[in-house]
Amino acid sequence: MEDQLKEILANIFNIQKSDINEDSSPETIVAWDSLKHMQLIIMIEEALSITITPEEIAEMVDFKKIKEIILEKSKN
Amino acid sequence: MFEESLVKINTFNNSVISSHSDSRIELKINMNRNATIEGLQPYLCYYMLKTGFYPNINFATFNTVLEDLINTNSPIHQDDDAIELFFIDTNQFLMDNLNAEKAFKIIKEKVSLILENLILINKTIILNKLVAFAFHTEKSTAELDSINKLIAQTAKEYKHIHLLDLPSIIEEIGTAKVYDKRFLFMAKSPFSSHALNKIAFNLTRIINNLNGQPIKAIIVDADNTLWKGILGEDGSDNLAINQSQFPGNCYYEFQKQLIYLQSKGIILCLVSKNNENELIEFMNSSKNCLLKEASFAIHRINWKRKSENVLDIIQELNIGKESVIFIDDNPYEIEEVCTFIPGINTILLPSTPQEIPFILKESNLFNHLPENQIDVDKTQQYQTQATRNKFKSKFESFDDYLKSLEIVSTIEIVKEESYQRIAELTQKTNQFNLSTIRLDETKLIKFITNGHLVLKLDVIDKFGEYGLTGAAFIRSTQDGFFIENILLSCRILGKNIEQLFLKKIISMLQEIKSDAIIESQYIKSHKNSMTKIFYTDNNFKLISEKDSITKYLYNSKG
Structure with a gap:
């Protein structure tokens, strides 16, 4: 799943998968603006067939957090 | 497609x-x-x-x-x-x-x-x-x-x-x-x-x-397209096309829509692998089959390859293949036509009858059709034009448009009843505001009592009355006048009223003092860049530029 997530990020931000680590965030990835964030959410939702709530969107501030939230969701 | x-x-x-x-x-x-x-x-x-x-x-x-x-x-x-x-x-x-x-x-x-x-x-x-x-x-x-x-x-x-x-x-x-x-x-x-x-x-x-290839003709298949069933195999009595029964009603609806499109100027043609006499006799005698032999501008009912017949029809109609849409229920036929006539539009009829009545609308290929019959000619003229000019649109010249607006603008020296509105304009106007000097009513009155001139502009056109939508603030100088500010509400921009207003201001000032030296200024703000070249465009000469303030002199000989 982590790999799939990285794939999505790499695609959206037009970077290499290897460039993505736990700390990747809008601070470290130039292309990661609010618009791209919205599209990231949609892509993740489509890829994993889940729905992400506004609260969760707000919490997804870096790759680590995104992973945690999605892992949590996939358990349910 | x-x-x-x-x-x-x-x-x-x-x-x-x-x-x-x-x-x-x-x-x-x-x-x-x-x-x-x-x-x-x-x-x-x-x-x-x-x-x-x-x-x-x-x-x-x-x-x-x-x-x-x-x-x-x-x-x-x-x-x-x-x-x-x-x-x-x-x-x-x-x-x-x-x-x-x-x-x-x-x-x-x-x-x-x-x-x-x-x-x-x-x-x-x-x-x-x-x-x-x-x-x-x-x-x-x-x-x-x-x-x-x-x-x-x-x-x-x-x-x-x-x-x-x-x-x-x-x-x-x-x-x-x-x-x-x-x-x-x-x-x-x-x-x-x-x-x-x-x-x-x-x-x-x-x-x-x-992009210029509006659909002009529809070429349809017959069996399993205009009705459910195959005439040669099922027999004319067993074809489903009954208005009051499923699935016949789906095909009946489809035929109705083809007739509607025909009424809008779309040419209908028929291509079918059948015995010609048999098929025509069925269509003409069946009361449920709305489309008759005469409904089709051209029909090709034979056992030739469909692409051959379709090409034949296109040539006879003398229209581009991009303007033609071929509709068939058989994926093989669609493929064959596409292969031999690349560029033609095709619709593969859904195998589920209830989808059939929706396909024409959902194709969005007919969005260009006029709402009323009267418009057919006009639209066709336009379509031809559109093809020729590709994306350059054709419509009235700007001057024609302005003339058609029947603009009446009145310029007068401001009187007391307008003070409030003028002050409001100086506060609110951002874009067409040459120096963005904001005045409240008190400052405005002071400006006027000091012997300076404030002109107001009222505009009416055939769309309505725009009211007091412009003002000019003019200081008297030793040798003439200094136009401290001109502003116009954005409601009236884009109609050449700007130029007209300035011209009238100048002629009014020259009436007061025929050899007056007329100066003006532009003060740059975050929002008024649209007025940056207003004066130079209108016979004013740049005389000084310092920080954000540019000053101009009117060239009366220009």
Whole structure:
């Protein structure tokens, strides 16, 4: 799943998968603006067939957090 | 021909289309909008690429639709072949206003202004019909209808304006699926990706239709297309085409629509692998079969390859294959026709009868058809023209338009009853404001009692009275006059009233003092760049430029 997530990020931000680590965030990835964030959410939702709530969107501030939230969701 | 698909877009980057070497047509599309619709981009790229375009999609500044229309420096006014999309989301107005009634009032006002300006743009324009608020309990159908009517009416009169039928799209996918409630409130981005996909699909259809190959003829198959069953095998009594029975009623509906399209000027032709006499006898004698032999301009009923017959018909009609649509229920026949006649449009009839009545509408290939029979000629003329000029729209010259407005402007020395309005104008006007000197009523009165001159401008045209919409502030100097400021409300911009106002000011000043030296100034602000060259464009000579202040002298011999 982590790999799939990285794939999505790499695609959206037009970077290499290897460039993505736990700390990747809008601070470290130039292309990661609010618009791209919205599209990231949609892509993740489509890829994993889940729905992400506004609260969760707000919490997804870096790759680590995104992973945690999605892992949590996939358990349910 | 292209199909809508549930594309999974894995990148929102435009980079995929940045370089190309094939024959696709590069097309610039500017998105002017009051909502976040950036999500349209990947879907639009996808469909455009599939239909032979290289789209270059640009998003204008968020929510400056009207400003960009008025500001002649905006990309809208650049002389290029870009298609300008105007996307107006009603929800944003609802969110900006205390109640729906107020929101609608403002929508109406804004839309009218937008339309007033759109008709002046010499470019291809796509504008959406408005849809009701996503979340307000008030239905407001009447208000919405009246605004949409205005939009439709304008699009009908001005052929460079094309409509994106958003209400139909929403109806088609269902209100529940249209909105992404989260992003509506988090990011002013109202539409779900499902809706954006549909919108992009429809936009591509419109652009394709614009590209100059409107459908002129439909060539249909007979068996399992106009009715359910095969005449030669099932026999004429066993063909399902009965108006009151499923699945015959689906085919009956389909025939009705073909007849409707024919009434709009579309030529119908028939191609069938059958015995000619048998087929014609069935059609002419069956009371349920609405289409008769005479309904078809040309028919080819034989056992030849379909592509051969279709090509034959196209040649006889003497029209481009891109203007023809071939409809058949058999994927093999579709394939064969496509292979031998590349560029022809085809529709593969769905195998589920209940889908058949929907395919013509959903193809969006007939969006260009006029609403009334009377318009047929006019539209055809236009279509020919559109083909010739590709994306350069044809409509009245700007001067003709101005003449048609019957503008009456009155310039007078301001009197006491207008002080309040003048002061208000100096406070509110940002764009056409040469020096942005703000005055309250007290300062204004002081200016006047000090012997200086304030002129006011009232404008009326055939659309209505705009009232007091302009002012000029003029100081007396030793040798003449100094025009301290001129301002005009944005409501009247774009009609050459600016120039006219200045000309009249000058002639009034020269009447007071025939050899007067007339000077003026421009003080740069964040918002008044549109007036930067106003004086030099109108016979004033630049005499000094210091910091943000530029001074000019009127050249009376110019």
